[in-house]
Amino acid sequence: MENTAAHQMMTRHNFSNFEQLRKWSHEEPAEYLEEMTNELKLALKKFPTEYCARNLEDPQASRFFVEAEMNAAEMCWLGRDPQATAVMFQKVGGTEIEKMTFQDLKDQCLTFARGLASLGVGVGDFVAIDMPMTIEAVIAYLGTIAAGGVVVSIADSFSPDMINTRLAICNCKLMVTQDVILRANKELPLYTRVLQSNTPRCLVVEGKGTLAVELKEGDISWSSFMSEASSLVETKPFECVNSSPYTYTNILFSSGTTGEPKAIPWTQLTPLKSAFDSHMHQDIKWGDVICWPTNLGWMMGPWILYSAFLNGASLALYYDTPVTSGFCSFVEKCKVTMLGIVPSIVKGWMDFGFMGGRDGTLVIKHDGATEDTYEGLFQAGPIHDWSSVRCFSSSGEASNEDDYLWLMGRAKGYRPVIEYCGGTEIGGAFVSCTCVQPQSPATFSTIVCGCDFVLIESEDGDEKGNAKLVRKGELAIVPPMFGGSTTLLNKDHKKVYFQGMPRHPDSGIVMRRHGDEFERVSGTYYRAHGRCDDTMNLGGIKVSSVEIENAVNGVVDWVEECGAIAFEPPKGGPSKLVIVAAVGEKHVIEEEVEMLKKMFSKKIREKLSPLFKVSDVTIVKKLPRTASNKMMRRVLRDDYLSANH
Structure with missing residues (x-):
């Protein structure tokens, strides 16, 4: 613990606990940000x-890094050891771990x-990127930002319709993608699949080394593009474009409650x-x-990239699925020190017996030697040496306590799982854990540094507009918050995040909406209880109920309309999607319900x-609505849970 960055900062400031450090970081943001900038050698x-120039009357008007100039991509290699490893990666079907130094990364990006x-x-x-997380994706991402361009992040799992929706919001000049x-x-x-959308000119990476598809006229292969670019850079080296802190570098998307995704700009500051x-x-x-x-289509893609390079660390990329023994071996060979996961990955390792399964005998290897044997707890399986792992980190889904206790035992000395919860518009998290506090699985131990929030009974304030604070309620962020969004491309930022929100009862600051329900269980410890609004989290992907409903409405003519709800399983894991179908007076038999489930699933995919x-699909006569005709999805969810759990 003494060697952690948090403990060393606590020692420098004579703080006796982490909460004192956290409060200082929010109350004195200028001091905290300057110290962090120097510590990371940015x-x-x-x-x-x-x-930090605070504006307490209008939190959106607060400004950070006043009059600074920077390039987020250039900061990834400037001041780093040119010969140190920046990226190590293993391709699908390969056994060799390839490496790229910071010098090579810089050269390729430029x-x-x-x-x-x-x-x-x-x-x-704007340059769209729709491809797996590979070394080419990293180069395209940082290279675009180095050139002063703006990356438009699109997940490689998206359908043509979802790709089209995002391209329609952003006028992209180029799409970087992969053949297969x-x-x-x-x-x-x-x-x-990309060509089924209204895509601009495409730059196509050869996934197998040579092109597996025929390119349409005007499109170009990665190898041809980089070969021609190499000739150009030899005659005229490229210099990174530096700009103001609030210049856009990346557009990511998060679901809105009206169906159209929110286009959230990341600026030069968000990577910090x-x-x-x-x-x-x-x-x-x-x-x-x-x-x-992860993938560059989700915030954790850019997050992990910047978290590595700006901290002078190496990024390890495994091209195949992580639910394999090969991935577990990759972690061992790369000597990974921080391993990020989502709960469904951990369940996969357990179910398939990777790193030891659920029943039988477990033998844990530490430092290359077998040291601990547990009878009757786990199934024997291929065990890998994860003694290099100092901590795990989890995001995207509700966690399962038992699974994470199992996970903690995969590394020497039961390493902690750092829960991490925030949002695309946050650029990171508002609540997390640390390596200097006692940890409890599936629980957050602290508000994040540089941030503060309270739990409120509702968005309706008292007669003075002040919020009522509670132990369990809607999470409201206390601005200003470094790294948080200040604009949206396609919506009114102030209306989305601030309009109708109450004031903090002590400071009088209008608070920022987020939409999660949380509970403070003890001291600085919190637990999440899902969403308060009409969005849901399916397998780590935030999607609105409206998007789901638009996809399934009209599938069969005897279903009048559908409502989409989700609930979290009692033991954690991905949220479960339920479609509530309103059929009027029609009598629906069990076979028809199963038919609807298959048809709805197909249409959503x-x-x-x-x-x-x-x-699941459940049948009702009519969907409950308010006097203003707004669907009451919370009533649907409560009724479903009462009837089925």
């Missing part, structure tokens, strides 16, 4: 004249940036929020190796994501 083009100019992509232009996705001994089409969080909470430092199976699955 190389800004121009350092700020003021790290080559990509030079190539963009040759395609007419310039400062402020290789995963779990399968070859899944990606380029052909990600890096500062991971330094203080996951304890990522120089020389570490971090791995988190086609329209939204192949990862979504309908867990």
